Amino acid sequence: MNQFQQARNQVIQHIENACQSVERDPATVHLLAVSKTHPHQSLREMYQLGQHCFGENYLQEALDKMEALKDLDIEWHFIGHVQRNKTKHLAEKFDWVHGVDRLVIAERLSNQRLDTQVPLNICIQVNIDAQDSKDGCEPHEVAELVAQISQLARIRLRGLMVIPAPDHLQAFTDAKQLFDEVKTQHARPQDWDTLSMGMSGDLEAAIAAGATIVRIGTALFGARDYSK
Structure with missing residues (x-):
């Protein structure tokens, strides 16, 4: 068993244990x-071990990886801050964008998504x-954003993404409460199914609160080398 297989197995077991403790289905x-x-x-x-969903924060780095891995059927998520001048690549190359916090960004993503592509999945960053x-809109702005973004043609609005301060575990519960409150105002409530929250150090609390996507880096790949 190589290091990646061992690390992924441990993370999956960690998720399953966290789900079991709050009587959630790990699926x-x-x-x-x-x-x-x-x-x-x-x-x-990691793909060869069964991991097919990857999240990237830096656009050019992600585009380089996409080119190198174009033979693989990867689901690409962009989880960094979305800049207006980079929405075209995000709209055309990614399956998910987690960091949308303004209507203008969602509009650009919708307009730049190709007609031949399925709608782009997005989460509102709060x-x-x-x-x-931290980037993100304020909680009181979410309902209006949902109402506006839900009308865009080539966008599928899926839910919320949050990055709470370390050890501020109450924020996960607050995010779930906001998620539930806003669902009633979504034009397509069946699409409102995603809470992207929780990382290597706090996934138990995130899962207990209702996370549906946990974003895990260090526990899978090891420490990051930002010098590169």
Whole structure:
């Protein structure tokens, strides 16, 4: 068993244990492998172990990996801050975008998504605990954004993404409450099914609160080398 297989098995077991402790079906929690700064060879190895969903934060790095791994059927998620001048690549190349926090960004993604493609899955990023250092809209802005974004032609609005401050576990519960409140205002409530929250250090609390996607990087790939 190589290091990636062992790491992935441990993360999956961790998720299953966290689900069991709160009587959730593990099938309702999806593992997103956060692969930023890690080489495309590592993604290929992880793919061969059964991991097909990968999250990237940096656009050019992601595009390079897409080219190197174009023979694989990877589901690509962009989880970084979305800049207006980079929406075209996101709209055309990714399956999911987690960091939408303004209507103008959603509009650009919708307009730049190709007619031949299925609608782009997006999550609204919420600054759930008012951190100065974090992107995201404010909780009170979410309902209006949902009403507006739900009308866009080539967008499938799936839910919320949050990155709480370390050890602020109440934020996960607050995010789930907001998610439930807003669902009644979604034009297509059957699509409103995703809470993207929880990372290597806090996935138990995220799952207990209702996370449906956990974003795991370090526990799968090891420490990141930002010097590259």
